[in-house]
Amino acid sequence: MLNIGEDMNKFAKLLVIIFMFLNINNDSFAQNIDELLAALPSAKFSEKEVLVSKLGDLKTETSIKVLKSLEKGTLYFLRSSKKVIYADKTEEGYILTDILTSEIIGKVKKKKIKRISLNNKLRKFTRTIIAKSSLLSQKPHIRIHSAKVIFGSRSVELLPIINEALKKETNDKVKKQIEMTQARLWLLTEDKKLQEQSLDYFSNNTDPKVQSVINEFIQNLDTEKNDSNLLIYNKAISVVKKIESDIKFFKLIENLFFGLSLGSILFLASVGLAITFGVMGVINLAHGEMIMIGAYTTYVTQLAFPNLIEYSLMISLPFAFIVAGLVGIIIERGVIRYLYGRPLETLLATFGISLILQQLVRSIFSPINRPVITPNWMSGMFEIHPALSLSYGRLYIIIFSITVFVALLAILSKTHVGIQIRAVMQNRSMARAMGIKTGWIDSMTFGLGSGIAGIAGVALSQITNVGPNLGQNYIIDCFMVVVFGGVGNLWGTLTGAFLIGIGNKFLEPFSGAVLAKIITLIFVILFIQKRPRGMFALKGRASEINQ
């Protein structure tokens, strides 16, 4: 089999050569690129590396486009003729484009074509070649990206190109990046002077990204330590120390952010329960499933509006609130209202409902997790300092959870329904005597709690998997937060969630994730022993009546 393949390959090359002789008038680059492309489909990874660097050497628009397409994974070849083409995936199949003429050739099924494969090493190599050619691009962000790629590539032979690019560069931001890349490449040279220059640069511009680079440099020096490089060695050590102290300082802030982020998720997940359990006293084990319903609503919204992915989360919010809220009201009207004042029966009934809802989702959407796409504005990092970047997604969720909290407080204290809810909660019979329809208020409260859980589901769909088990994974944490914070108090839930989140994140580096969770749980249990009503206990008559 292998021999035949090689023979075919030789045959193809022969054909190309014949073709070259027949078309002497054609410009030479086209022939050259033809030859390289013809060799691509049957090349092994090591052979591809040679082909890629040759394509890069051509420095033509077409060859760079081919490399970019190769890197992006849109370069294919036809199984039948081994012709290399661009292929773009669409709903109905792959649209093929000729490489030299840029004409659309046709549309085929996936079986007819095969991707020209890359492995990690080759992908990195291709990226470096592309970066090399786009260092002088018109767009500053492409120049920055190129410099970053070369920074990570360890290709010391690119130093002259970098030097040249630096001379021509006028944009300060790009210049800084290229300087850093230059300093990084200096370290790889044998020249002691350049190495020293590089370390000087890095000691003025500390960045955790170079920590690994300098550590590596030190390790290489270790093997051949002598008097002549002792100076450089000490210099390198001092740079690393500087970076480490930087990291240590920002680690604290980072941990705090991690804790806030975990806390905001815990808060979002449990605030709905704070209403149904805290305000109404219903032990609602189906609360997690309301979150799940919200997450699935996000998935369905993305399916329904495939062109509005960027706005899908905003669109999902009202839908999730309504869908989960309605399900909540149905549960309250259908089951829970017959069980008020019987906590054990409520517990069993809601547990049953949670199982039913899970299996329902399994039957409708299959037990397999559903992919929810993260919009672009939710991904990426916000760089505060080279040693500290926060992810946008987490940042938005923290802000979102605070917004939800404020909105809920406003609803409960300012709106008519909110006041009625509080009245029923504080003294049911008195409220009824005043003409409040307590049954209706019960439904509304439960619907509100469930709807908020649905909104939490929208946020959680960005963090974790959307599957039938989503709710189950959060329900214990939710109860823990509500009980710890103090039943019936939104402030308690907020503080509880953030304290547990931050505590967990500060424990984790020392104890590991498993133990951190256990320690938190033990702490909460001990705390509840001391203060059975949680941190923010309701005082006065309300708490006595609600017992």
Place this chain on the structure above:
Amino acid sequence: MHKLKILVITITSVLLTYASIAADTIKVGVLHSLSGTMAISESTLKDTILMMIDEQNKKGGLLGKKLEAVVVDPASDWPLFAEKTRELIEVHKVDVIFGCWTSVSRKSVLPVLEELNGLLFYPVQYEGEESSKNVFYTGAAPNQQAIPAVNYFMNELGIKRWILVGTDYVYPRTTNKILEAYLLSKGVAKEDIMINYTPFGHSDWQTIVADIKAFGSAGKKTGVVSTINGDANVPFYKELGTVGIDATDIPVIAFSVGEEELAGLDTGPLVGHLAAWNYFMSSESEENYACIEAWHKFIGDDSRVTNDPMEAHVIGFNMWVKAVENVGTTEVDVVRPAMYGLTVPNLTGGIAVMNTNHHLTKPVLIGEILDDGQFEIVYETPAGVIGDAWTDFLPDSSVLVADWTPPISCGNYNIKTGVCSGQNY
């Protein structure tokens, strides 16, 4: 008297018809969770077996009888697996069982199988350290997945610093113990290995991913070996993507992430991270194309993927059919020895062989994740690897061998002391 006679006749005729109906079909038990946490992975395997049975019946059944599937739902509840196994064998009188996913469920089923002399085909990669007379392990043993994967990292990618992350249960713990011993034996320093465990369904990976980043900045090429199970993978990879850990900087190789897991994931940021399996859907062989086509037709959905445990079930089912055809009966004690040395084509273009330690000989493939949720096969072992029930890298296990043919006839024979330790599993 007359009435009694009629009654007796009726009862006997009912019993006879029942017996004749029972004799008309060969019953195949399917023991996969269709509800609960494991339904995500196991329900596909149930469908795979139903498809194989359907195909076999179209070919005219087995030994002139139709195959009949008996599907039970152990609901991801480990003790229930044992109960359902008893039900399958004692009530439904099945001749063979295809089932289980987690090691816990397999361990809970083992005593029942051995007591009632059942036969189980177990299709999932696992931690090894077991060989039961009544189980055929068609998934990978550690030397068919973990060790070759680590070798690939070491030799092809030049990884010098290792992070072993896993979910906190038996499979990752045992695998990581084996891998740590293996790495130390290859001269990796103890401080260059970091081991981290997380609870089931862990969803907040910020700290651990930050730790990985920090561990990787020591100036040596760093790689992550992941035995993270099930659902927890999605947030883990999402976090890697957000933080911007690229596969070219710190590659992650996973043993529990396949096509099915990636189907629930936006794979864009994962491109280049790796997985080690014995089968990928992207394998180019006629058998694979045919199997994928049959699967799509059976399930009625062209977008469904195939994965490694499915291939294991296909191989296991075909082997069992072949063994039964060879000996002309479904009697467990006759079929079992007929399995040894049997060969059937696997789906990657090679041949699978059943060995006397109840493990398969299979090729090991390393794949890189592509943006469409498929894998690019970047490495394949030149020949099939024989599954090793007892690892060579733990001192207690290296002296044990499994061989179910005479003279040894034992799943854990100690070659030093020359005794079968008597431990059943």
